[in-house]
Amino acid sequence: MENGSLTLIILNGKGAGNDELREAISTLREEGFDIAVRVTFESGDALRYVEEAIALGAATVVAGGGDGTINEVATALAQREPRDYPVLGILPLGTANDFATSAGIPEEMEAALRLALRGKATKIDLARVNQDRYFINMATGGFGTRITTETPEKLKSALGGVSYFIHGLMRMDQLKADSCKIEGPDFSWQGDALVIGIGNGRQAGGGQRLCPQALINDGLLTLSVVTSQELLTTLLHSLTSDDENPNVVTTSLPWLTIRSPNEMTFNLDGEPLSGTEFRIEVMPKALACRLPPQCELLA
Template sequence: MMRLILHGLRADEPLIRDAVRRLRSEGHAVEVRVTWEDGDAHRLALEAVQAGAETVVAGGGDGTINEVCNALLETDRANDVVFGVLPLGTANDFATAAGIPTDDPYAALRIVVERPPTRIDVGRVNDRHFVNVVSGGYGAEVTTATDPSLKRVLGGFAYFLTGLTNMDASGPRHLRLQGPGLEWEGDLLAFAVCNGRLAGGGFHVGPHAILNDGLLDLMILPDLPFSEWPHILHEFRTGETGEPPEEVIYRQLPELTIEAPDSLQINLDGGPIFGTRFEFSVAPQQLQMTLPEGSPLVKTP
């Protein structure tokens, strides 16, 4: 049995209802539960596991994916429940990077019912897990500052527009970062700790990230003159080279500690959290996820 945890704002959309009807007509047992407020996706995912669901699908954006991921990892069935994604958010950063269709609910759900699951890594920061990206500095501020009404009208481009209009308002932060083979302290404009590749509405912050390599990808954007920002933002936005901009520091590592002299806001799969010390680690192959054939986020033997 599949249990679809569906974001309440999207529950009445004809394409989604049609996709569920088509799956049921094909003989698939699909149950739907709809969220109403923050925390519902987490609670409904726990209920799905307790009810014996073999597959739990997060129908929403990156925040919904994160809630369902954390719920599954709280249960004793995290190793055998299949985790699927129906991307219905503003940016759909994780799904876009993974190659999951973002404009065809039926095609996305066909992946869930047809593809064998792949074991993926899960990142952890302090007591929270993440599937996609944790960002700090400029990227986190852009995601938090973007007006929800603007996101509804412009979609993922709203993040980029907010970034352009707030470039000169984001000052550098002094941080210390430590990990295997890494000792770095200084002023930075932004950082990202990546399990996936995209954040903030399509910015290519982790171009080499793989979901099943046992590593997190770290990107540090040091403090740079304001005149260089448009060039950097263009490279992050387009990802046209397939490589991080030459101005950034890029590492792959299994664990990392970030320390700030005062409270720092970071953005975890779309939601802000605050602190002065963040301990990152990766839990290899913790979840079974259905992904498209040839997904660029998966390393094949």
């Protein structure tokens, strides 16, 4: 890629005042990189900016923010014809940065920006839910969803990713399992699920490794269902060990359906989706993304 190819950075409004990023952009512009910046203010902005990037012939679109921002940009790209796609780059500027962390994206802004502009483009999978919603990292249901959708903003900014886990422990008294049936190719499970993770990536909720074996370019989703009432023990086990856990049902599959007699809420990279029936399928090699050479998420 030539330095002169346009890069459009789509920046979550919360990250617009980041001095380290400002300096990184200045440094790379001085080296000859053509970088334009757009800041999101409301829902729909990311889609408009992706369309602008395509109209301008941008080689790279960089999502600057947390998992939700990356999701918005990736979703906007996935809705285009593949020949139009710019490559996706990532700047980790959110609270938890679960996808960026597990992908090994540098936290330091200049290093992350250099990777976003010059890294090798690799085709990665995306997941689609009920035909019109997407996630690049993970869909979580059950107790984990209630943590991430209800964690107070002040706690998030004070403690970062750990806040989800601490807030979860504070809410143990409100623990309720979701009764559901999960089916997919050669797989069927029915019962009460405390936590459901459907992973393209490996971790959610600020570092909870719900799907520690997931890969983002294998054409499969990893399903993890926590069935045990011993949730604290199980969660601590999943945070500290990649070993098999008897209280967790796991499998990998290209698609699955989840049906429940009661309304369930799934958190798609931070965005809630409620209903009683979900069809979740992988879209293999849906977009190209610039990732580190030794990215653990790649097969």
